Amino acid sequence: MARTTLRAAAVLAVSTALMLTACTTAPGAESGDGEPQTGGTLKVLANGDVDHLDPQLVSYVPTYNVMRSVSRSLLSYAASDDAAERIVLQPDLVEEVPTPSADGLTYTVTLRDGVTWGAPDGARPIVASDVARGIERLCNPHISGALAGYFQGLIAGMAEFCTGFAAVAPEVGPIKEYIEGNEIAGIQTPDDRTIEFTLVEPASDFPFMLSLDAADPAPIEALDALPDSPEYRRGFVSSGPYQVAEYTPDAKLVLERNPAWDPESDPLRKAYVDGIEMTMGVEGDAAMQQLQAGSADLLFDLSPSPANIQQLKAANDEKFSTMENGGVDQFMWMNTASANNGGALTKLEVRQALQYAIDKSAVVQTMGGADLAGVTNGIFGPGILGYQESDQYATEGGKGDPEKAKELLAEAGYPDGLTLKMPYRNVGTQPDIAQTVQASLERAGITVELTPVPPTDYYANFMTNRDNASSGAWDIALVGWSPDWQGGAARSVFQPQFVFDGTPQSYNYVDFDSDAANELAAEALAAETPDEAADLWHQVDEAVMADAPIVSIAYRLKSNYHSARVGGFEPYAQSQNGDWTNVWLTK
Incomplete structure (x- = not known):
């Protein structure tokens, strides 16, 4: 993945079948x-x-x-x-x-x-x-x-x-x-x-x-x-x-x-x-x-299924554990490069409407409930320097506000709603999550057309194919991101996804860029203390979300x-x- 150069954040202060041999x-x-x-x-x-x-x-x-x-x-x-x-x-x-x-x-x-x-x-x-x-x-x-x-x-x-x-x-x-x-x-x-x-x-x-x-x-x-x-x-x-x-x-x-x-x-x-x-x-x-x-x-690359997890937790099985990884498992990109619906997603009010439309708590339940997932509202997940619990588009219990979404759509010139194309990975719980998001948006008058994509093709051949964005092959899409290293890793979330310097990056699907966020990131990356860096990275988060390029939905605990x-x-x-x-x- 291509990355652009940024000054760096302060270092955290604390900053199968062989016979078993005799043990x-x-x-x-x-x-x-x-x-x-x-x-x-x-x-x-x-x-x-x-x-x-x-x-x-x-x-x-x-x-x-x-x-x-x-x-x-x-x-x-x-x-x-x-x-x-x-x-x-x-x-x-x-x-x-x-x-x-x-x-x-x-x-x-x-x-x-x-x-x-x-x-x-x-x-x-x-x-x-x-x-x-x-x-x-x-x-x-x-x-x-x-x-x-x-x-x-x-x-x-x-x-x-x-x-x-x-x-x-x-x-x-x-x-x-x-x-x-x-x-x-x-x-x-x-x-x-x-x-x-x-x-x-x-x-x-x-x-x-x-x-x-x-x-x-x-x-x-x-x-x-x-x-x-x-x-x-x-x-x-x-x-x-x-x-x-x-x-x-x-x-x-x-x-x-x-x-x-x-x-x-x-x-x-x-x-x-x-x-x-x-x-x-x-x-x-x-x-x-x-x-x-x-x-x-x-x-190795497997985790217990939600049904497995329910059984393990009911049995108080101590061999089961979970951990945070700093990532956001489910967030939804909005395709501002698409001319669909008269370029509706280029309008801030429409993107804000989608922020209010999604019932994040329902997605969390689909992902296994509060023991395995939680609501997110920004680009950083819990466990990363810069993550703070805040929400510019707050709704009660993270359940969404379809009436507020409809109001914003009407103000933007779409009183009758929208029809949006959404690909999804047809593996694991992803189809259920996609249907949960679809149901949320329908409450706000937004029709979602779902398209299944094999998981091996989703990123490699569909989302990172920039022609799919410019041609309107998708309008909204669920993706996830984990930091590339541990601890002070805000750079590895912000830089590859939310920075555009003229050279397209694989995972910044629509060349999103924010001068305000970039300036704050430069300050964060030059900060002298972890606390100062954390506060500045939170401001970066807020600056990105003010432009609403994504709907941040949920993090998933690694099981x-x-x-x-x-x-x-x-x-x-x-x-x-x-x-x-x-x-x-x-x-």
Whole structure:
């Protein structure tokens, strides 16, 4: 996704079927699951596959648990049941969380002793040039990293490096030659353990970006294959406690211990289990049955269904848990690029009418009720710096006000209402949510024509196809968004969706832009304290919502479940699931 450059927010002050081997007690603190145990194979069930096995390209939330296991980051997060603790930046490959230079433009990190690659010819130290190489790979001409834009506009000289890279043939030889023959001016490696990042403007949320796998080091072997190609995956070189033993796309991923990993160099991963086996192509109900029977342990891209959740909560099953992720699961874009209805959605009063028309509380009930979801009124969800409970279009209990909506429509010249086209993903609860929204709008005199779209096509081929917006193929559409990192992540919500600098962005479907919001964002990103930044980001939220480009509807708590034999289940914030590298098997 293309991103534009903004100065950054202040860092938060606190800012499956292998036989089970015998388990032995490992050093560790007592927990509700007893003492940690080593050994065994953790069995994970998945419906789909990872998005990538190449760290530079990963952006799919479930995949972060795979990356946690095989690829170490410069900075990361500790797994924790405490919502505040699990979003505090922690050193991973580096010795400490960096602070900026006096002018705010330089960050220097030092690699730990003992960090190694599980290279084909044996353990080899991870060095500073590996870090530079990783970031250089982000904008390769074969397949650019989805999160490359955050770095490209911020690290000095990276935009120029990437412009030159774009002219290179997308083949192994030219890519390797370009990376080895060029450098990013803002990444200097004065010795094997030191990396100096120079930015084009102060960006105190830059350390948060270094927690992304997009910024993971890349071994020299990564240049011997096209990014994330079958050849790359077969030759994947691990830096984490596990390495790839077997991989069959859309079927199975097996991880085994990486003999090059030194536990003394890793403060965040205990690696209790001997191996991890992920079986793909499993449906939700079948997966839950296996977890409850103890024949599998964790879920990858699956969550308990609303019916499952009701049963688990009624039984007070302690293996079920929920967590906030800072995202807004349901919000509705309004297509101001469409000429449908005489360009009605270009009128503020019409967009405001839709704000009042939707019964958000009914959507929350469709999503499972207040135990699993909640009403939202802005661009940020709970758990992100800048989120505050406020509402410029308040209605009692979030139930909507159809009469107010009709009044606004009449003022805008539509006393007889509108007819709007709404695509929706025909998967899970999305059809029910779409019908709930349809019923809400009908109360305000708005007819909604629903069009089902396969979930695999919805974003990739429908919503991000700009011709669909300009031609009026849709008028309103339900989407969702989660921040790309944890903690001070307001930039990763605002920048890709609500900023337009002349270059279309994939997820800003109608090139929305607000001068007022942009100015406030610049202040927020230069704020000296988290409290100041939070207040300014809230003002950004209010400025966007004053223009009403979206109807913010609801957030969804991430639901997780695990088998009875899993001990030490604590969420890893990036994956929004239990941390594979810190759970153990109790039997």
